[in-house]
Amino acid sequence: MSYKNPAKAREYAKKWYFKNIEKIKIYRKKRIEKRREYDKIYAYKNKEHIAKKRKEYRRKNKARLSDLRYKYYKENRTVLLANMKIRGKKRHRELRNKILIHYGGNPPKCACCKENYIEFLGVDHINGDGAKERKEFKRRGVNFYRYLIKNNYPKGYRILCHNCNMSFGLYGYCPHQKR
Numbered sequence: 001m002s003y004k005n006p007a008k009a010r011e012y013a014k015k016w017y018f019k020n021i022e023k024i025k026i027y028r029k030k031r032i033e034k035r036r037e038y039d040k041i042y043a044y045k046n047k048e049h050i051a052k053k054r055k056e057y058r059r060k061n062k063a064r065l066s067d068l069r070y071k072y073y074k075e076n077r078t079v080l081l082a083n084m085k086i087r088g089k090k091r092h093r094e095l096r097n098k099i100l101i102h103y104g105g106n107p108p109k110c111a112c113c114k115e116n117y118i119e120f121l122g123v124d125h126i127n128g129d130g131a132k133e134r135k136e137f138k139r140r141g142v143n144f145y146r147y148l149i150k151n152n153y154p155k156g157y158r159i160l161c162h163n164c165n166m167s168f169g170l171y172g173y174c175p176h177q178k179r
């Protein structure tokens with residue numbers, strides 16, 4: 001290739017490039033793959049070293065990083081909190097559905113009156129220890145659902161609608177059962 005005529009040289013290079021474009025693409029892809037593979041092996045071999053470096057970096061830049069984090073939080077506070085709320089609600093519903101189905105069947109219904117609007121249903125402690133559970137063990141809402149799942153759905157619970165639940169709680173019976 002002659003550099004005395006740059007226009008011609010460029011033309012030639014262009015032609016060559018388009019003629020070999022498929023080969024070039026394959027070569028680039030292979031190179032990237034190789035690089036990735038190499039990085040992976042490097043990261044694996046130097047796991048401890050990298051972790052140490054990272055830790056050191058975090059320690060040295062602690063103030064700056066926490067400033068950045070705080071700044072990010074402050075700037076995006078409304079969105080972040082809204083997202084958190086949405087995620088929390090979704091998670092709460094998922095857990096609740098799981099519990100309702102386990103103790104109340106699928107679809108879940110009240111053990112007393114067969115009410116099946118899930119909005120009206122709740123978990124009832126058959127031996128009436130609900131207050132104790134909530135107060136003493138601080139198990140309510142999501143915490144309570146998590147506790148049930150973690151303990152492999154312990155016995156002693158059933159699903160009742162809020163009407164029946166109230167009646168059992170206040171009177172010790174439900175009028176539905178007196179019919």
Ligand SMILES: [Zn+2]
Pocket residue numbers: 110111112113114115160161162163164165
């Ligand atoms: Zn009921």
Ligand SMILES: [Zn+2]
Pocket residue numbers: 112113163164174175176177
């Ligand atoms: Zn009832």
